[in-house]
Amino acid sequence: PATLGVMGGGQLGRMFAHAAQSMGFKVAVLEPSSDCPAGQAADSMIVAGYDDQSALAALGAQCVAVTTEFENVPADSLALLAQQTFVAPAAQCVSVAQDRLLEKRFFVDCAPLSGVMPAPHKTIASTEDIDAIPDDLLPGILKTVRMGYDGKGQVRVKTRADVAAAFAAMNGVTCLLEKMLPLAYEVSVLTARGADGESVVYPIAENVHRDGILFTTTVPGPNVSDECALRAQDAARSIVAQLGYVGVLCIEFFVLQDGTLVVNEMAPRPHNSGHYTIDACVTSQFAQQVRAMARLPLGDVRQHSPAIMLNILGDVWYEGSGDAVREPDWAKVLALPGACLHLYGKEEPRRARKMGHLTLVAPSLAEAHAKLRSACAILNIGLDE
Ligand code: ATP
Numbered sequence: 396p397a398t399l400g401v402m403g404g405g406q407l408g409r410m411f412a413h414a415a416q417s418m419g420f421k422v423a424v425l426e427p428s429s430d431c432p433a434g435q436a437a438d439s440m441i442v443a444g445y446d447d448q449s450a451l452a453a454l455g456a457q458c459v460a461v462t463t464e465f466e467n468v469p470a471d472s473l474a475l476l477a478q479q480t481f482v483a484p485a486a487q488c489v490s491v492a493q494d495r496l497l498e499k500r501f502f503v504d505c506a507p508l509s510g511v512m513p514a515p516h517k518t519i520a521s522t523e524d525i526d527a528i529p530d531d532l533l534p535g536i537l538k539t540v541r542m543g544y545d546g547k548g549q550v551r552v553k554t555r556a557d558v559a560a561a562f563a564a565m566n567g568v569t570c571l572l573e574k575m576l577p578l579a580y581e582v583s584v585l586t587a588r589g590a591d592g593e594s595v596v597y598p599i600a601e602n603v604h605r606d607g608i609l610f611t612t613t614v615p616g617p618n619v620s621d622e623c624a625l626r627a628q629d630a631a632r633s634i635v636a637q638l639g640y641v642g643v644l645c646i647e648f649f650v651l652q653d654g655t656l657v658v659n660e661m662a663p664r665p666h667n668s669g670h671y672t673i674d675a676c677v678t679s680q681f682a683q684q685v686r687a688m689a690r691l692p693l694g695d696v697r698q699h700s701p702a703i704m705l706n707i708l709g710d711v712w713y714e715g716s717g718d719a720v721r722e723p724d725w726a727k728v729l730a731l732p733g734a735c736l737h738l739y740g741k742e743e744p745r746r747a748r749k750m751g752h753l754t755l756v757a758p759s760l761a762e763a764h765a766k767l768r769s770a771c772a773i774l775n776i777g778l779d780e
């Protein structure tokens with residue numbers, strides 16, 4: 396069998412490996428830490444840094460195609476691999492998504508055709524930049540340009556003094572000040588585009604975040620109108636085409652209280668908000684990534700069941716605020732009809748660490764929601780409704 400390569404050893408690589416293997420491929424993972432979720436599932440592992448030239452050469456030599464599951468893999472490494480084998484997504488696409496400034500500029504450039512703009516923003520690279528902040532960008536959120544995820548590297552700011560303090564605390568890295576927008580709700584659109592330029596767009600997903608981390612994804616979204624779904628899907632299709640992207644990509648949008656659609660960011664890979672596709676769609680986002688990178692026809696994105704995905708963080712291993720941990724009662728969770736449990740094989744259940752996810756599928760969204768309530772009761776997760 397042919398081997399597909401993955402840069403990165405996290406849960407996205409693990410679920411990718413499962414999908415690839417079920418389609419008859421072997422999977423090789425390159426990741427610096429030998430004990431990782433994707434490594435446990437892969438057929439072979441290269442334990443090395445993401446920029447290790449001989450490791451990259453070894454990966455390129457054994458794989459018919461290479462992808463990435465890690466957003467911050469050095470773009471240069473993907474460019475190097477591309478001299479040897481087919482790489483999707485391409486280095487240039489990944490580097491745009493790695494830099495919030497390039498990403499925002501790209502979204503602005505796309506706007507005439509995509510019809511959506513990013514939040515008003517300004518680069519903050521020096522104290523002079525802080526003096527020049529226009530009044531209407533405050534209150535806002537100061538975000539590091541690179542490396543932020545799950546709300547890390549972000550500070551909410553009200554005044555110029557807040558910006559100065561937050562910027563100083565970021566140790567001189569370039570930041571972006573983004574205007575705080577009045578969100579009604581958040582959605583994401585998962586897309587896949589093949590090397591032949593054909594693209595598919597999954598149903599729109601509605602996302603709820605808690606403490607900066609994705610909490611639930613509900614599809615179909617209870618707040619999403621057909622008109623909003625079409626606008627976001629058209630925008631996503633336009634953006635991936637303008638990027639010349641190959642592979643699975645997820646675009647996050649804000650829907651403002653006045654109905655305006657704002658593009659937030661994109662992830663050049665399968666995405667947490669797309670995990671529901673494993674259990675609720677004909678082709679999962681991971682199977683779709685396999686198809687795109689292996690230059691096979693893209694799969695049917697049809698959703699066959701309403702679904703709610705709940706992220707399972709390390710917190711559910713803890714009772715109260717102490718340090719004692721115990722295994723959650725998975726048997727009780729699995730007794731719920733329509734409960735699909737995915738655990739990532741991580742040994743240490745640290746708080747706020749993504750340990751797994753649970754997708755509740757049901758004939759109706761109301762029933763899926765009832766199961767979510769039951770699952771949250773078993774796992775001691777508060778649901779503020
Ligand atoms: P991810 O884990 O999704 O990659 P991230 O750390 O890259 O997250 P963002 O997605 O930019 O960060 O922001 C995290 C969350 O913060 C958003 O999902 C949204 O809830 C809130 N947020 C971000 N920017 C804004 C904004 N301009 N106005 C209002 N809320 C915002």
Ligand code: MG
Nearest residue numbers: 543544545660
């Ligand atoms: Mg992000």
Ligand code: MG
Nearest residue numbers: 545647659660
């Ligand atoms: Mg985000």
